Amino acid sequence: MATAHPAYEERPRRRGRKVLITLLVLLLILGGLLVAADRVAAGVAERAITDQVSQEITKQGAQSSPPEVEVGGFPFLTQVLDGRYERISIRLRDVRGSVNGDAVALPELNVDARNVRASLETLRTQQGDVVAETVNGTGTITYESLAALLNRPGLTLGERDGRLAVTAPVDILGQKLTLTGTADVTVGKEGAISLRFNDVDAEGLPNIPLARTLLSNYAKDISIDVPLPDLPFQLAVREVKPLPQGLxxxxxAKDVPINSAG
Structure with missing residues (x-):
């Protein structure tokens, strides 16, 4: 009759489990180290690009808070070796430029650069071009800035039903009335924003042609083309849409250097 030896059979199994667990732990540690190294390298690149973007903004005569740069895509190190990056996101806050002495404010401008070419030497020395195949920017112009450009006391702008709405006090034939209306907003020549207040009215307006003419003249006076400051990265305005927080x-833009070449 054969005698079972369970103790001897279990020891190899336990040793096998320990080896497997140890191997898994080592792989996890190694993977964590690689990820950490990858993120450290991405951080170094982000700081280098941040410095160069700041130079580019200053060069164009614009002002903003220090840019916030994030390099997308994983793993990062393979992108470094290839000299091409999937995506670089740049956030600019409090972007301002001077237009005829009046400030046109962009509280935030988000720039998404895709397929960015930048050699390792460029990132290391900050000499050379960092070029993006496509660049898309989204920002918001405050209604307060637009109202300041129109320079009409008491005039306020906002959004109503997806359109640019205006409210303003007017004096028509000695009567103090409140003008209300909406404007058509389009992209005009050279990227200017075209405001056309074609639909205006005032409660209590005298029912005579002269009163209507005076009201129409006021609407024409505030229908202007608003020139924007030069946007960074050669961005050209494609669309303007009224939202509750602003326009x-x-x-x-395409094939754009997003740095100041050294």
Whole structure:
């Protein structure tokens, strides 16, 4: 009759489990180290690009808070070796430029650069071009900035039903009335924003042609083309849309250097 030896059979199994567990732990540690190294390298690149973007903004005569740069795509190190990056996101806050002495404010401009070419030497020395195949920008122009450009006391702008709405006090034939209306907003020549207040009225307006003419003249006076400051990265305005927080601006460009070449 054969005698079973369970103790001897279990020891090899336990040793096998320990080896497997140890191997898994080592692989996890190694993977964690590689990920950490990858993120450290991405951080170094982000700081280098941040410095160069700041130089580019200053060069164009614009002002903003320090840019926030994030390099997308994983793993990062393979992108470094290839000299091509999937995506670089740049956030600019409090972007300002001077237009005829009046400030046109962009509280935030988000720039999404795709297929960015930048050699390792460029990132290391900050000499050379960092070029994006496509660049898309989205930002918002405050209604307060637009109202300041129109320079009419008491005039306020906002959004109503997806359109640009205006409210303003007016004096028509000695009567103090409140003008209300909406404007057509389009992209005009050279990227300017075209405001056309074609639909205006005032409660209590005298029912005579002269009163209507005076109201129409006021609407024409505030129907202007608003020139924007030069946007960074050669961005050209493609669309403007009224939103509750302001006029949303969408811009785009192709084959753009996003740094100041050394």
């Amino acid at each position: 949303a601006v969408t811009a785009a």
